[in-house]
Amino acid sequence: MRFFRPYARAVLMTGVLVGASLSSLCFAAQPECLNNAPTQAAMDDCIGRTMKASDQKLNETYKALLAKVSKNGADHLRKAQRAWLAWRDAQCEFNTMGTSGGSINSSMYGLCIDELTQEQTRRLDAQIHCKEGDLSCGGQ
Template sequence: MKYGLSGLLLAGLCSSMALAASDNCQDAMTQAEMNVCAAKAHALADSRLNSLYQQYRQRLAADDQQRLTVAQRAWVGYRDAACRFETAQVSGGSIFPTIWLQCLTGKTETRIKELQKLMQCKEGELDCPSLQ
């Protein structure tokens, strides 16, 4: 299984002109339309995560910025490995892109919540990284 996210997105976007016309994921009927909708949901969650990550990173002291970068890269590896495991049963099927992207989106939304919680830390709390 060697699916690149960009390949999935491109395939989904190219194969769903009907959805582009209606642009309504609530009415997605075909697998191609569902794939496009899943790609849109993931892109939105990924954008939110990247924005939050950058905001949070700027608040950290230099040493903790580096630690966050290492943690985030490890999280991406975990996310991808976990989703490969969780979607193995549908690998190669037409539903795979939707299930894969839904898995990525769910894990991304969980990571957003984790970073939001960290952003609420106050200076001096022992379970929080040091702020600038």
């Protein structure tokens, strides 16, 4: 039995580290409505509303950028956005593996999706509002 104790300790520490990193993800993107969410269902509802608002803002920003770029730029933007969506979903699945099967998983996954969606919105918005001389954007 003593042989398994170090192994059990390592597994426990890994779980603690994963939990701590997931908690930091939760607090980094925590919507205000979570402060008053008394149940898991209320948390999920709050996060769902937040995700919907973030997704709407992303779609508005994406459409504005799409209208601004050339036909060739629009083709590349569509391709990049499809790839980004696949990456975002896969990244959040990976990030929330530690809560897989638990009731908190949907909340953690939703917070991750929301955070990455807001980041992508900022990236696309930066392409719309390029500073003169910035060669990394605006030439599409």
